[in-house]
Amino acid sequence: QVQLVESGGGLVQAGGSLRLSCAASGRTFSRYAMGWFRQAPGKDREFVAAILRTGGRTYYADSVKGRFTISRDNAKNTVYLQMNSLKPEDTAVYYCAAAGSTNYSGTQGYDYWGQGTQVTVSS
Numbered sequence: 001q002v003q004l005v006e007s008g009g010g011l012v013q014a015g016g017s018l019r020l021s022c023a024a025s026g027r028t029f030s031r032y033a034m035g036w037f038r039q040a041p042g043k044d045r046e047f048v049a050a051i052l053r054t055g056g057r058t059y060y061a062d063s064v065k066g067r068f069t070i071s072r073d074n075a076k077n078t079v080y081l082q083m084n085s086l087k088p089e090d091t092a093v094y095y096c097a098a099a100g101s102t103n104y105s106g107t108q109g110y111d112y113w114g115q116g117t118q119v120t121v122s123s
Contacts (some may be wrong), residue, residue: 003026008021033098039092049069051072100112
């Protein structure tokens with residue numbers, strides 16, 4: 001069992017930056033690939049980024065490539081999402097998740113989810 005708690009969301013102007021954190025409980029954090037997803041009102045939850053267990057490989061949605069960076073610190077049981085050059089269309093609730101499969105870009109590939117943190121980007 002893994003419990004995930006996101007933090008770091010908030011209100012920011014377009015062009016600004018935010019850093020999201022996701023703290024995991026338990027001693028098995030390093031066994032999981034981790035992902036970030038987001039969900040805007042009236043839209044499906046969509047993939048943002050994923051990072052493999054050792055942090056050696058990362059994946060990004062085309063919409064955030066070059067602007068967002070996912071990283072992890074296994075010693076702190078934490079995964080991060082650094083978001084730069086934010087746009088109003090990045091406004092959403094952001095969720096972190098622990099992957100139970102290698103389907104890193106699909107919600108069905110993840111077994112555990114946090115409660116989400118709101119990110120609002122004003123124009």
